[in-house]
Each structure stands twice: as C-alpha cells, then as structure tokens.
Amino acid sequence: MNKKMLVCSAAVLAILLAGCTGRQADRTAVRLEGDDNPNYTVPESALDVTEPQENQEDITSQVDDALISFVREAAVASTGPQENKEEPVKEQVPDVIYVPTPQDVVDKMLEMAQVKKDNLVYDLGCGDGRIVVTAAMKHGCKAIGYDIDPERVKESLENVEKSKVGNLVTIEQKDIFTLDLSEADVVTLYLLPSLNVRLIPQLEKLRPGSRIVSHDFRMKGVKPDKVVRLTSTEDNSKHKIYLWTTPLRKAIKKNKTSAEKID
Numbered sequence: 001m002n003k004k005m006l007v008c009s010a011a012v013l014a015i016l017l018a019g020c021t022g023r024q025a026d027r028t029a030v031r032l033e034g035d036d037n038p039n040y041t042v043p044e045s046a047l048d049v050t051e052p053q054e055n056q057e058d059i060t061s062q063v064d065d066a067l068i069s070f071v072r073e074a075a076v077a078s079t080g081p082q083e084n085k086e087e088p089v090k091e092q093v094p095d096v097i098y099v100p101t102p103q104d105v106v107d108k109m110l111e112m113a114q115v116k117k118d119n120l121v122y123d124l125g126c127g128d129g130r131i132v133v134t135a136a137m138k139h140g141c142k143a144i145g146y147d148i149d150p151e152r153v154k155e156s157l158e159n160v161e162k163s164k165v166g167n168l169v170t171i172e173q174k175d176i177f178t179l180d181l182s183e184a185d186v187v188t189l190y191l192l193p194s195l196n197v198r199l200i201p202q203l204e205k206l207r208p209g210s211r212i213v214s215h216d217f218r219m220k221g222v223k224p225d226k227v228v229r230l231t232s233t234e235d236n237s238k239h240k241i242y243l244w245t246t247p248l249r250k251a252i253k254k255n256k257t258s259a260e261k262i263d
C-alpha cells in the first residue's frame, strides 16, 4: 500500500469512527494531528469536552479539520525533507598555473600564425587576456579567451575594458577541455606538453588551414611546421614558439622505419 492509499484509508477510517463513536472520534482526530510527536499532549480545549455529544455537525467539522492537517502533514512527509537538489558547485582547478607570455613573444606568436582581420582567435587558458587583446588591437580580428580561473577571467575582462576592445574580444570562464574549437582559425596555447597532447582530439576538429601556436611546449606525436627561438627583451630569457597547420601531421620517429610513428 502506498502513502496516498494509506492516507485515504486513515481518512475514511477516521470519518467512520466519527460517525460511530462521537467523542471518541474527536479524540482520534486530534491524536492524528500530533501523531508524529510522542510527547504531544492533547489540549483540553481541542477535545472540546464541553460540547454536547449529540452535536454531530460540530464533531464532523472537527474531524474534517484534523483530517486536513493530517493529510497535509502526510503529503509533506511523503515527499521527504526538501533537500537542495542543485548539484554542488565543483571547484574547478586549473591544470597549469598562471605564467604570462612576455609581450614580444605574444607579438611573434600572432605573427607566426599570420592572423588576419577576418580570423577568429582562441586563447586556451587566457590568463590576463593579453593574447586576445593583442590580436584585436594589432590585427583587428575577433578573439575569445577562455580560462577556468575566475581571478584570471576578472583580470582579462579588465584588460579588455582598459584596451577598449570589448567589441572584438570575449572572455569566458570555461574548462578548455570541454570546448568545441571548430570555429577558430587560430588557437594559441601556453600550457604544458601533456595538456597540448590532451587537446589533440579537439584540435583535429579545426578547419583545414587553421593555425595553432604554442609558447614553449611541443605536442608529442605531431610534427610542427616551424619552431622559432627568441630571447625576450622583457625577461631576457629564451623562448620557443611552435607552429602547426591543420590537418595535423603525425611525427615520424627518427632512426626507425618510416612506418613506425610516434604515439
């Protein structure tokens, strides 16, 4: 028997008792109200002991009231405590810490990718938004920066506003591994070698002729078109930039037969 049927049966039983036993039904109904509280004591007034027993209409109305509250309580009880059904918000942890690309390296990355005005540039893990802002300012193209870290997203948005490129640049807080990259013409990366490899299935969905540039890190198993080394005047350190053009080409292991490919 389900809860609804139980409630209806209890209601019918209480009504029958009210009809048959008068004041006893009155007590039954009041007891139902405090059913789930063992310490519930029936107030004398609720028993309405002063009313004449033959006043059947009053008794019936008291039974009705008691049943209504019983049914309402049973309905609430049947749905259980109202839990917060929303998914707990998962803390999204960056896969790599924030280190900005020096500005002269950013300029070279976009130059190597031959960014044009009608291109759409994605920076995966955009940090303070410097790559997408530079793409818009220097090349006049649209660009989207994605970062998982809300602090970085805030900085990027401030950078976009300060640089007045809000008409061209969008910043979104997203995990880059959930993105559909098929609309991008240019994808820029400054992640880690292992993360570049993890992105291969998404990068393979880029249109033919799209460019991918990575600061410092290669993509194991994929042959770059070009690797440029430069020393940044900002940090006086050496940097590497890798360029790939889609469709991606599998790298061939050296000193092995040409059929053996790097996995």
Ligand SMILES: C[S@@+](CC[C@H](N)C(=O)[O-])C[C@H]1O[C@@H](n2cnc3c(N)ncnc32)[C@H](O)[C@@H]1O
Residues within 6 Å of the ligand: 093, 094, 095, 096, 097, 098, 099, 100, 101, 123, 124, 125, 126, 127, 128, 129, 130, 131, 146, 147, 148, 149, 152, 174, 175, 176, 177, 189, 190, 191, 215
């Ligand atoms: C090394 S920084 C590069 C910043 C910027 N692209 C640049 O070159 O100046 C890497 C950035 O990737 C972000 N990041 C790490 N894992 C991510 C993920 N799964 N999804 C989105 N962003 C991520 C970090 O928050 C950080 O801002």
